[in-house]
Amino acid sequence: MVEKKYEWIDGAKLEDHSKRKHKILRQYIFDYLMVRCKIPKQEKFRLAIVDGFAGGGRYRCGTPGSPLIFLEELMRATEEVNLRRSISGLGNVDIECLLIFNDLSKDAISLLKSHIIPIQIKIKEICPRLYVCIRYLNDTFEIAYPKIKVFLDQGRYRSVIFNLDQCGHSCVERNTIVDIMISYPAAEIFYTFVISSLLAFLQKNNPKILRLQLGYLGLDSSDTEILNGLMSQRDWLGTAEKIVFDAFRSCAPYVSPFSINNPNGWKYWLIHFANSYRARQVYNNILHDNATLQAHFGRSGLNMLSYDPRHDEGTLYLFDTSGRISAKTQLIRDIPRLVTDIGEAISVNDFYKRIYNITPAHTDDVHAAIIENPDLEVITPGGGERRKANTIKSQDIIKLKSQKSFFHNFNSQ
Structure with a gap:
């Protein structure tokens, strides 16, 4: 699979799957801060946000990308947190956030800086309880990751959110995901990839498991092109979800394997990794607040992945x-x-x-x-x-x- 590169200088097009993911990200950051800033005697909350594939900040249509979304929601949440605390008779909370923006493209980083400067000025003028520190890196994510860890360790951050919206499928190693989750007690990751890329990975690394997963479809595991044509079928979504979960379940205590809902077929996965059940609880609730943005095929109670396509009739769950x-x-x-x-x-x-x-x-x-x-x-x-x-x-x-x-x-x- 050829990885798609965004040309930020010429104006990157906002794809539908990115639009859906950004809506979830926007609400999650807001709700995350609402939950983390509820302690009555709390005076400060510190977190770090790492955008491993930050891009240029705005798409061709003017819509903000993830770095600007993070800053906008940090402002909105800081104001709302302190308003609610004031109404409840509680003291204010200062929110301190380190934001690390990395992108391989120098043009993208340059453009991103120009979009962020006005927001930084606005924060200082109208949001005195929010303190942001921004670091920029210009490298592949895997090369940038050791530098990112230095920044996080120097600041002794425990609460860290990684946004890893890679343009392909091979930009983030599985071992790196594991390292993030074990290095920071309150780590969370939003991780995007294309399902056909995962199949290609499993075909090379564990063909036996892939054959078992795809056997009921009557397909040879080497024929991933045919799989692309089956991605609009509902039972395919159930199988793909199991493949995703099995591939990543050992990376974190809580793994959300739901795909980005796409009427033309389920091609993109947005996986949420967390160390705390509370994070997964908030994430599930947000998906219901934004129904149809992600999709699950199988059971909707407990044991959601117990669906067996050879024996059961699963259902499409759009929250x-x-x-x-x-x-x-x-x-x-x-x-x-x-x-x-x-x-x-x-x-x-x-x-x-x-x-x-x-x-x-x-x-x-x-x-x-x-x-x-x-x-x-x-x-x-x-x-x-x-x-x-x-x-x-x-x-x-x-x-x-x-x-x-x-x-x-x-x-x-």
């Missing part, structure tokens, strides 16, 4: 209203089974840790499925019982009721 209805139905069946397997009771915190790598569901749907289930109860630390889904806390306990319903007996068979 929309109909998908959420389906998810809730499956969750009401799945959650009691999980609690039973564990041993009758589990803390909500441990429950979250177990489920957020195996479900695309929204937090509200998970909570509703627990409260509405006739066989479950949620007990507070003080011994009381939760009656409403929106009151469930991580320190609560989910228990099976001693008197099982007919519903439970029916679903245990």
Whole structure:
């Protein structure tokens, strides 16, 4: 596959898959800061954002690229965080952010600087609680990465977000992803690639696994050109998602393997890696707030990747209203089974840790499925019982009721 290069000086075209990804990125950064700046006595929050393929800052149509999106959302979130804290009678929070922008193109970096200078001036004028430090690098990502680590280590950053929107498929090594996730306790990565490129990689490195994954399609693993023609089929999405997850599941505790939804076929994957279930929880919720931007094919409750194309009829889950209805139905069946397997009771915190790598569901749907289930109860630390889904806390306990319903007996068979 020939990698596509953006010509930023002539005006890069904004592709549909990038537009969809940018919408998710924009909301995620905002919601991320809303969550991380809730501690009542907090006075400061420090983070670093690394854009490994930063580009020139604006597309031909004038739409901002990811570096400008990060700066815009940092401003918006800083103002909103402190407004909410003021209303609640809490003190202000200063947000300090190191931004590292790398691109192989010198023209792109030069153009990016010209777009960022006005935003830096604006931040100093109207956003006094936001402090940004910007570093520019001009190299391939793998060569730039050791320099990036020096910047991060010097500043002792623990909360780091990497945006790795490569133009091809071979610009970021798998070992580098692993290194990022183990080097920073609160690391997260947004990683983009083309599925056909992953297949080519697996064909060379693990053809046996690829043959097993593609056997039901009746294809030879060497024929990736035919695979491109199948990417519009729904069952193909289910298989591709499994391939993606299996290839990257050991890179981080939480891996979101959903593809960018494209009416012409699922070609681009936007994978989210995280060390914390809370990050995956926020990410799932954002996908539901932006329905149809990403797609999942298979189950919508727990065990989302248990779909077997040879035996099951999977469903397309676009994080929309109909998908959420389906998810809730499956969750009401799945959650009691999980609690039973564990041993009758589990803390909500441990429950979250177990489920957020195996479900695309929204937090509200998970909570509703627990409260509405006739066989479950949620007990507070003080011994009381939760009656409403929106009151469930991580320190609560989910228990099976001693008197099982007919519903439970029916679903245990």
